Amino acid sequence: xxxxxxxxxxxxxxxxxxxxxxxxxxxxxxxxxxxxxxxxxxxxxxxxxxxxxxxxxxxxxxxxxxxxxxxxxxxxxxxxxxxxxxxxxxxxxxxxxxxxxxxxxxxxxxxxxxxxxxxxxxxxxxxxxxxxxxxxxxxxxxxxxxxxxxxxxxxxxxxxxxxxxxxxxxxxxxxxxxxxxxxxxxxxxxxxxxxxxxxxxxxxxxxxxxxxxxxxxxxxxxxxxxxxxxxxxxxxxxxxxxxxxxxxxxxxxxxxxxxxxxxxxxxxxxxxxxxxxxxxxxxxxxxxxxxxxxxxxxxxxxxxxxxxxxxxxxxxxxxxxxxxxxxxxxxxxxxxxxxxxxxxxxxxxxxxxxxxxxxxxxxxxxxxxxxxxxxxxxxxxxxxxxxxxxxxxxxxxxxxxxxxxxxxxxxxxxxxxxxxxxxxxxxxxxxxxxxxxxxxxxxxxxxxxxxxxxxxxxxxxxxxxxxxxxxxxx
Amino acid sequence: xxxxxxxxxxxxxxxxxxxxxxxxxxxxxxxxxxxxxxxxxxxxxxxxxxxxxxxxxxxxxxxxxxxxxxxxxxxxxxxxxxxxxxxxxxxxxxxxxxxxxxxxxxxxxxxxxxxxxxxxxxxxxxxxxxxxxxxxxxxxxxxxxxxxxxxxxxxxxxxxxxxxxxxxxxxxxxxxxxxxxxxxxxxxxxxxxxxxxxxxxxxxxxxxxxxxxxxxxxxxxxxxxxxxxxxxxxxxxxxxxxxxxxxxxxxxxxxxxxxxxxxxxxxxxxxxxxxxxxxxxxxxxxxxxxxxxxxxxxxxxxxxxxxxxxxxxxxxxxxxxxxxxxxxxxxxxxxxxxxxxxxxxxxxxxxxxxxxxxxxxxxxxxxxxxxxxxxxxxxxxxxxxxxxxxxxxx
Numbered sequence: 001x002x003x004x005x006x007x008x009x010x011x012x013x014x015x016x017x018x019x020x021x022x023x024x025x026x027x028x029x030x031x032x033x034x035x036x037x038x039x040x041x042x043x044x045x046x047x048x049x050x051x052x053x054x055x056x057x058x059x060x061x062x063x064x065x066x067x068x069x070x071x072x073x074x075x076x077x078x079x080x081x082x083x084x085x086x087x088x089x090x091x092x093x094x095x096x097x098x099x100x101x102x103x104x105x106x107x108x109x110x111x112x113x114x115x116x117x118x119x120x121x122x123x124x125x126x127x128x129x130x131x132x133x134x135x136x137x138x139x140x141x142x143x144x145x146x147x148x149x150x151x152x153x154x155x156x157x158x159x160x161x162x163x164x165x166x167x168x169x170x171x172x173x174x175x176x177x178x179x180x181x182x183x184x185x186x187x188x189x190x191x192x193x194x195x196x197x198x199x200x201x202x203x204x205x206x207x208x209x210x211x212x213x214x215x216x217x218x219x220x221x222x223x224x225x226x227x228x229x230x231x232x233x234x235x236x237x238x239x240x241x242x243x244x245x246x247x248x249x250x251x252x253x254x255x256x257x258x259x260x261x262x263x264x265x266x267x268x269x270x271x272x273x274x275x276x277x278x279x280x281x282x283x284x285x286x287x288x289x290x291x292x293x294x295x296x297x298x299x300x301x302x303x304x305x306x307x308x309x310x311x312x313x314x315x316x317x318x319x320x321x322x323x324x325x326x327x328x329x330x331x332x333x334x335x336x337x338x339x340x341x342x343x344x345x346x347x348x349x350x351x352x353x354x355x356x357x358x359x360x361x362x363x364x365x366x367x368x369x370x371x372x373x374x375x376x377x378x379x380x381x382x383x384x385x386x387x388x389x390x391x392x393x394x395x396x397x398x399x400x401x402x403x404x405x406x407x408x409x410x411x412x413x414x415x416x417x418x419x420x421x422x423x424x425x426x427x428x429x430x431x432x433x434x435x436x437x438x439x440x441x442x443x444x445x446x447x448x449x450x451x452x453x454x455x456x457x458x459x460x461x462x463x464x465x466x467x468x469x470x471x472x473x474x
Numbered sequence: 475x476x477x478x479x480x481x482x483x484x485x486x487x488x489x490x491x492x493x494x495x496x497x498x499x500x501x502x503x504x505x506x507x508x509x510x511x512x513x514x515x516x517x518x519x520x521x522x523x524x525x526x527x528x529x530x531x532x533x534x535x536x537x538x539x540x541x542x543x544x545x546x547x548x549x550x551x552x553x554x555x556x557x558x559x560x561x562x563x564x565x566x567x568x569x570x571x572x573x574x575x576x577x578x579x580x581x582x583x584x585x586x587x588x589x590x591x592x593x594x595x596x597x598x599x600x601x602x603x604x605x606x607x608x609x610x611x612x613x614x615x616x617x618x619x620x621x622x623x624x625x626x627x628x629x630x631x632x633x634x635x636x637x638x639x640x641x642x643x644x645x646x647x648x649x650x651x652x653x654x655x656x657x658x659x660x661x662x663x664x665x666x667x668x669x670x671x672x673x674x675x676x677x678x679x680x681x682x683x684x685x686x687x688x689x690x691x692x693x694x695x696x697x698x699x700x701x702x703x704x705x706x707x708x709x710x711x712x713x714x715x716x717x718x719x720x721x722x723x724x725x726x727x728x729x730x731x732x733x734x735x736x737x738x739x740x741x742x743x744x745x746x747x748x749x750x751x752x753x754x755x756x757x758x759x760x761x762x763x764x765x766x767x768x769x770x771x772x773x774x775x776x777x778x779x780x781x782x783x784x785x786x787x788x789x790x791x792x793x794x795x796x797x798x799x800x801x802x803x804x805x806x807x808x809x810x811x812x813x814x815x816x817x818x819x820x821x822x823x824x825x826x827x828x829x830x831x832x833x834x835x836x837x838x839x840x841x842x843x844x845x846x847x848x849x850x851x852x853x854x855x856x857x858x859x860x861x862x863x864x865x866x867x868x
Contacts, residue, residue: 042514046502046723049513049605051494051640081719083766085743092722140739142727270766272715272775275612277641 003237004201008227009160009194013170014151015177016129016189017061023128023150024052024095024277036134036143044148046090047422051276058150059102059280061182062126063290065152068176069121076284077102079126079274084267090133096127096153098271100279110168119169120157127151158195158206163225166194167218180295181322194225198232207232211258212250219243224250228257230361289303302326314346321360324349330367336374344374348388352395366447369394372401383462385453386410409457419452419460423468426451439471445469486571487531488523488629489564493540493576494616495583495605496520496530497773502829503607504536504548507724507750509731516607519574519616519633520638526632531570533560539609539721540578541825542807543817544585544641545614547754555636558809565619566591572629576606577838578614578823579713580804580828586619586840587803592627592860593619597850598835599644601630602637603656609717611642613709613832623841625717627651630853652854652863658691660859662846666698668801668827679843683752684800686863702826708781709829710822711774715753718762724750753817793849799857803827803845 019029025043025361034226043050059077066073106121131147133140154173160166176359177183183190192215197207212228215221228248235243248257295301305315318325324345331341349370351362374395377387382405393399404410426448427434436444445466452465482649495501495513501509520530537547562585575582577595586593595617598709606616618629635648640726662684669680684694718763726732726746733745750758765774792799804824806812812820831847838847841860 045728046499047722047729048508049515049517049606051604051608051642053639053641083719083722085725087725087727087739088567090723090728092725093719183487268768270768270771272766272771273779275642327634337704338636369830416563431654454527 005198005229005233005236006201006203007161007163007225008158008197008199008206009166009225010079010158011154011156011160011166011169011195012192012193013154013173014129015065015151015154015173015183015185017058017152018181019057019061019150020054021055021057022148022320023055023058023100023126024148026147029149031430036141036145037241038145040147042142044090045144047093052095052274052275054280055150059125059282060290060293061079061150062102062124062152063282063287064180064294065154065177065182066106066124067294068180069103069106069108069124069154069281071103071121071124072107073282073287074100074102074104075287076100076279077282078279080271081274083270086130087140088147088148090131090132090144090146093276094128094130095277099206099273101125107326108169110165110172112162112165112168114162117159117161119165120160122155122157124152127153127193132253137307153314158197166225169220170218170221175319178320179301179319179325181326188216190256192221194228196225196228196232198229198236207236209245209381210257211245211248213260215250217252220250220252222443223255224257227255231257277341295322295326305338305342308332308342310339310342314342317346323361326350327365327367327370331371331374334367334371336371337378341370341374344370344391348391349395352392356396363390363395365395369401374376374409376401376405380461381405382410383460385462419456419465420458420468422455423452423465423472425456427469434473445473448473481777485527486529486530487810489518489532489561489570489573490530491540491561491573491575491582492529492533492536494520495607496533499500499533500540501533501607502550502730503539504545504550505538505547505724505750505752505755507721507726507731507747508607508729509750510551511730513605517574517616518602518637519606522575522633522635523629525856528571528629528632529549533576534564534573536560536575537581538755539607539717539753540576541609541717541821542582543580543804543821544588545722546812546817549752557811559589559803561619562586562589562591562593562670565589565621568621571788572618572620573631575613575617575619577617578610579709580825580832581751582617582619583828583838583840584804585825587843588809590843591621591731591792591840592618592623592626592747593617593840594853594857595629595831595838596634596853597632597837599642599850600649602633602635602640604639605635607718610713610832611720612712613835615832615835623653623839623857626839627653627857649851650854651857653857655854657859657862660691660855661691661693661695661795662698662798662800662859663688663695663792663796664756664768664800665702666696667702668699668739669696671826672802672805673807673811676802676805679807680800680802683842683844683863686866687800687859689866692859692862695796697792699792701785704781705785705825705833706826706829707855708778708785709833710761710825711784712833714758714762715733715766715775716762718759718766721751721755721759726750735779740747754821757818782833785830787868789830789834789836790849793852797848798852798859799847800847801827801847803840803843804847807843810833813833813859840842 025041027039028043078100079095081412082096083093085092101123103124108119110117129146129149129151131144174185175336194212197209199207212224219261249260250257282373302315332338371386373390376382390401393404431443433447491504494517501513534547537545564570566589597720601616620626630651637643725743731750733749735745762854800815837853839856846856
């Protein structure tokens with residue numbers, strides 16, 4: 001008889017932080033690099049005489065991540081050295097945190113098809129990334145661009161019970177970190193080690209655990225968990241093999257995992273405190289500053305947008321990108337209507353970017369300028385179409401919205417008698433359209449309206465003009 | 475071993491030990507593993523001196539990574555007797571105004587004592603370690619060799635002060651050093667345990683120094699203190715562990731010596747390092763790896779960190795009753811006493827005289843062949859005591 005088995009999974013997730021510079025030197029992050037070894041200095045290439053100097057921003061982002069995952073923020077945190085030889089590690093040690101990690105004991109709640117689940121976070125620690133090797137011909141080449149790029153590693157307790165929960169958790173982290181400006185979470189910027197075991201349902205004891213190293217695609221993680229758990233169950237049920245605690249890698253092509261090395265022969269990393277980096281003390285003032293600038297949790301934020309009448313589809317777009325959600329928040333803070341401002345950003349700004357074949361991250365408009373345009377339109381100074389023209393000028397040429405309106409005559413105050421005269425003129429000059437409208441062709445009104453707008457060179461208030469036309473044609 | 479032409483300068487020339495980087499000049503820390511390494515930048519202490527009108531006149535040889543007794547184990551000219559205490563000898567001969575050295579395990583202080591010049595190992599964190607070929611980060615510090623205490627003051631006031639490029643640099647922007655404080659009424663103690671370890675000629679130097687101090691109105695007591703052996707063991711453990719880790723970057727991949735014999739990456743590492751390091755460095759690496767290994771860490775490295783705290787407390791307590799501690803710098807009183815064949819056996823035990831200031835970051839001054847240790851930031855007291863003795867000889 002085959003028993004029911006329960007899956008037990010713990011995750012170690014490495015996330016690359018979005019900082020301007022590396023963790024211990026002023027080199028730009030590796031995303032700034034165009035060529036191999038573009039972003040390298042004597043410090044991050046391990047030359048003698050250079051000392052690591054802590055990047056404060058890394059601490060702030062790690063604390064922010066800790067707050068989002070409901071962790072204790074440790075006010076005293078230190079760095080340790082982890083020793084191993086590999087050509088992509090220039091100092092032959094990695095600076096990481098072992099004894100006093102920055103965040104401990106957090107919790108994150110997941111909504112899955114099986115209801116809500118709490119996943120306990122054991123710790124979050126800061127560390128530096130390694131470089132990478134490029135193999136070609138008979139040689140291997142070292143690229144240090146990624147060396148010393150800041151990472152946080154989030155370690156969970158063995159609280160996951162299915163692959164679905166793992167993927168839900170990873171998606172939640174990804175959304176949270178993106179909206180919080182902690183990480184772009186691009187391809188490869190989020191890497192997971194999965195610790196997995198199975199046990200008979202109802203059992204309290206853990207089974208033999210294996211660790212699948214270094215996976216970055218969620219799809220691969222899901223496949224690997226399915227394969228590996230089945231391998232464990234087969235080993236127990238059919239005695240196909242003896243399970244041993246070991247490190248494995250997942251091969252995407254075959255969909256199988258393979259043993260890398262046994263724990264018995266695993267290297268001793270000879271961890272010890274890094275004397276070059278003084279302990280970091282996070283005092284009340286600093287912690288309050290970080291808390292104050294921490295973006296709201298994704299769920300709260302989405303709820304807030306929903307209440308403002310923004311559609312779910314628009315909320316997804318906003319949550320996925322920290323830059324535009326911040327632009328929206330700042331614009332709202334300047335006194336603009338949320339739903340209205342969201343439409344300006346997601347419809348108008350995005351449309352302009354699409355035409356210019358640019359990405360969202362290239363959007364160049366300040367909340368001040370956007371709010372100025374929205375207010376001119378709302379206040380009837382210019383109409384919506386003119387507002388869009390101004391927006392194009394602001395985005396593409398860096399124009400000042402108020403100046404642009406003046407220079408191009410968009411803000412001309414048109415008095416109602418002049419509008420009245422124009423409307424009369426258009427009606428008398430377009431007898432056919434008037435006839436059609438009166439015969440029930442609603443579309444004909446649009447043609448008349450367009451003719452009025454042309455005469456007014458876009459300056460009149462469209463609602464007033466429409467009303468006038470309708471009244472006169474009754 | 476001069477790589478630099480003498481430049482026009484008005485303040486005097488400075489020699490720089492090979493453990494400190496000078497831009498464009500080979501900086502190899504006396505080791506084959508760094509053969510041909512020319513740094514892209516100078517150490518902060520060097521830059522500050524050059525900015526104030528001093529000129530670097532050359533690099534002075536050191537024993538590999540400064541780990542040996544007095545400079546005898548250098549890859550560059552192992553049998554040349556003149557290499558012993560190269561910087562100290564240049565200062566003694568009046569060839570340079572002063573020299574910079576890295577004080578890590580006493581080699582600089584021993585050389586100064588045997589050459590008859592002054593050397594100050596300042597309080598940890600006062601001089602930037604940027605540009606130091608680092609071994610034992612938690613206790614090494616750039617210090618100054620000079621002919622007298624006043625010259626030490628002059629150079630120290632230029633090189634000390636906060637440097638943002640060094641995370642261990644203390645926040646104070648600058649420091650003032652004086653060798654002219656009144657010494658009358660000060661109290662100094664001689665440590666009996668260290669005094670007893672020295673040869674007769676060295677004991678005589680300590681006695682003469684104490685007599686001079688007494689003549690200036692300084693009270694000198696002999697006290698017993700048993701912490702020095704324990705402190706030395708702790709420092710040798712920390713020093714070896716940190717050195718083992720810091721020299722692990724020299725792997726033949728990026729710069730320095732690469733073996734011509736290798737078929738794969740493991741052979742490249744092993745052969746380059748086997749050829750590149752001398753036997754003393756190899757011993758330090760083995761010892762350091764051992765004390766950091768999983769099974770030994772708690773009993774060796776971790777315990778040494780605790781000893782460090784205890785020694786710091788004990789030393790601070792001793793400094794409540796005394797302004798300075800007077801000790802020998804080494805057991806012998808001449809370079810000849812350090813036979814190269816015996817040096818390896820002595821290197822760890824000789825540091826019993828010098829390791830407390832490295833372990834706990836306090837200052838130590840060598841003058842007249844003896845050593846004065848003081849409390850944190852107590853440099854001026856030590857310099858003034860030494861100066862009062864030096865002046866008496868004039």
